[in-house]
Amino acid sequence: MKKGKLLGSVGVLTAATLTLVACGKSNTKSNEGAKTASKFPIQTPVKTAKQGGTLKVAEVTNTPFTGVFNEELQMDQPSADVTSPGQESLFDTDDHYKINDKGPATLKLDRKAKTATITIKKGVKWSDGKQVTAKDVEFAYEIIANKATKSQRYATQFNIINGMSDYHEGKSKTISGIEMPDGPNGRVAILHCKELKPGMYYSGNGYIWEMAAPYHYLKNIPFSKLESSDEIRKKPLFFGPYQVKNVVRGQSVTWVPNKYYWRGKPKLDKIVYQVVSPNSASQAIKSHKFDITRVTNSQWKQVKDTKKVNFIAQIPLAYSYLAFKVGKWDAKKSKNVMNPHAKMGNKSLRQAMAYAMNTDDVYKHYTDGLSFQIPTLIPEPFGDYFDKSAKGYTYNIKKANQILDKAGFKKKGKWRTNPNGKPLTINLLAMSGNAIQQPIIQNYIQQWNKIGLNVKLVGGRLTEFNSFYDKVQNDDPKVDLFLAGWNLSTEPSQEQMYSEGTMSNYSRFVTPENTKLIQEMDSQKAFDHKYRVQKFHEWQKYMIDQAYVVPTKNDYRIDAVNSKITGYSLKPSQTNNGHQLWYKVGYAK
Structure with a gap:
């Protein structure tokens, strides 16, 4: 689970940090x-x-x-x-996450001109007394898009801004689509876009970055050394x-x-x-x-x-999930590439593993219902975008076995083999947490063992948070599946998490249907709310069927x-x- 940021959300993604799985013992399955x-x-x-x-x-x-x-x-x-x-977004919102004019900056969208105008208020100053400027807005985009920073925040979503792709690929030294009509020290930055998107009126939309970075303070640090600099780490x-x-x-x-x-x-x-x-x-x-x-x-x-x-x-706005590694991130092309021969590429295997998980019982047992199973990748707090009819993967060992039998995963002794008869060992990456993280993960492994799948922990143990994400983000070949989680952006577009062009698509799945549905939910037609809701529901059904990423739980945050x-x-x-x-x-x- 990452905001976990991966954190968080206001800006692009609230990306995804892992919220550590938290559980303790009780003797009842209670809510x-x-x-x-x-x-x-x-x-x-x-x-x-x-x-x-x-x-x-x-x-x-x-x-x-x-x-x-x-x-x-x-x-x-x-x-x-x-x-x-210390961290503050450029924009304040109402209780529905719609951007208003009460924050450090205002946002004006012009669909006809295809522009988003950010105006910083006079007197909004860095903690050294310098006014926040248009250049500070542009500089934040440069940090994200310059390959030398290795920012995990970059996604092809940003290419909606003219010139962003050329800058990211090193073909241009500036982002041509960011205009500063009053100059770099002015307070107005105009984003010239290929088109505007329906989510742009809301915080967390992933197309408009909602932060600024102090150019005057960081400009002399090479992009490659920015993350390790004292100006970022200490001062x-x-x-x-x-x-x-x-x-x-x-x-x-x-x-x-x-x-x-x-x-x-x-x-x-x-x-x-x-x-x-x-x-x-x-x-x-x-x-x-x-x-x-x-x-x-x-x-x-x-x-x-x-x-x-x-x-x-x-x-x-968060959830934990199980993800199956089926490809790699291609840094040169800035996109996810699926491996047609991936060990976890068989949909039946993924579905069976999802049905074998007794998630609801586990969290009732350990958290008195404060953590609870969820059916889809669009959580209920997103309102009508959440598909109330979705059933997801409820615990069903019989069904899991039937799926594996039908798909040709035959038992040879204790364990099932691949359909081609070769041995099958599945390597699970899971994060360390509190005292009951270990028994929860061991429970899932035992559940998979029950259906004849030989699942083992990567390295033989739970993995520390920072090391865990290093392995996930860098596509460690030893990892076949992993348990993680997101804190979500406040606008439900899925482009920033599961598209072909985002590093945060850690499963690395890319299919024509997924690409089509994600593009449709952010299309010009999606300014019609009913149409957008329909596409979100279609995407949820598709993702449940494909089971590349299976949601497990959400938690009350107290x-x-x-x-x-x-x-x-x-x-x-x-x-x-x-x-x-x-x-x-x-x-x-």
Whole structure:
């Protein structure tokens, strides 16, 4: 699972970080936790906040954060989380994620002229006091599109902007489709596009990048060295409410107010993000070690009676999934290429493995229903884009065996062979997490063993988060399938995750039908909402049938917040880039 960013979402993708699978033991298959969480508020009680105070926030993860403090290069959720006090998107939204004029910049779309005009407000300044400029908008696109940065954010989706493809391929030194009518130091950037898309009115659409990067601060660093530079790792600039005071690499970040913040002085004197192991999270909540801590769902029963905290909850735009590796990323051509001889290329094998997973029982057992199986790759919070009729892959061992028998995967002793009679060993990559991650993964392996499939963990054990994504992104040949997850963009276009031209399509599947459906859901016809909904439903049915990527679960996201805190909210209009708008958070008077 990645925002996990892969994170997150505001910009392109909220990409995809893995939300670590969280589970703990209970003896019942219960939904009591989910029933409770469904009644929790989405924000803290509204009170007047006083000036001052230090806020301590737990970053619940079992691995150090990578510490890439730049949205264009950042792909892991923990880094996105700890960056959030400074990171601010160019645009604010309403509670339906529609972009409005209340943020640092405004967006004007002209379908006839095929332009998107971004105008930065006067007084929106970097934490060194410099005005955010049109060049800073353009520079963010350059970081993403220049191959030397190796940004995972680039997708052919961006080629909708004129000249983007030529820049990405090194045929041009500038992006011809980005116009700065008042010059690089002006506040207006006009994107000249091949066409406008229906999602462009909403945050997270993947066509319009919603961040800016400080050109004056980073311009002398070669693109190839940008990610490792001190300016990105230790002393980053932001135009959000807070600025970095200190970084303990991989462990903590201390933030203090950005005195140039355009909305005025934030409430707090200091925000400290500190990494905490998932196994220690419940104790941290009960001992009030932090002011804000994400609840590890498997530990819910341990923390639910804690006094002096407000539990804030939502079902986020996110999901975990099982993906089958069927190809590779071709960096030269910037596209995914399927391998016609891939071990996991047989649809029957993929479908059988999906039916053999007892996902619903597992998460009822370990999380009291706070994590729950989902049927499709478009989660229910997306409203009518979600296909309510989709059944997905519910647990059915008998059906799994029948599918394998019919497809010619015959048993030879304990294990099934390939249809050609050769032995079949399947290598699973799974991420380490909290104490009950191991038994959950072993459970799935046992389920696959029951249908005669010899499934083994890559390296014989669970893999640490950063190493896991290195193997997934670089198409490690030892990996046949993997369990991961996304935090999603707030606009449901699938171009940025599952198209031929996005690195984030980690399964590497490419089919004419998938390409056609993804293009149709973002086409000019899709300005008609009914048509767009229809295409989303068709795509979900297709993806369920093909089973290249099979959704497993979503989770209630519950935060334990010090009862003295006000201004903390998970409402879309009160968040930015998928994170809290920290300037509003403070201690109540």
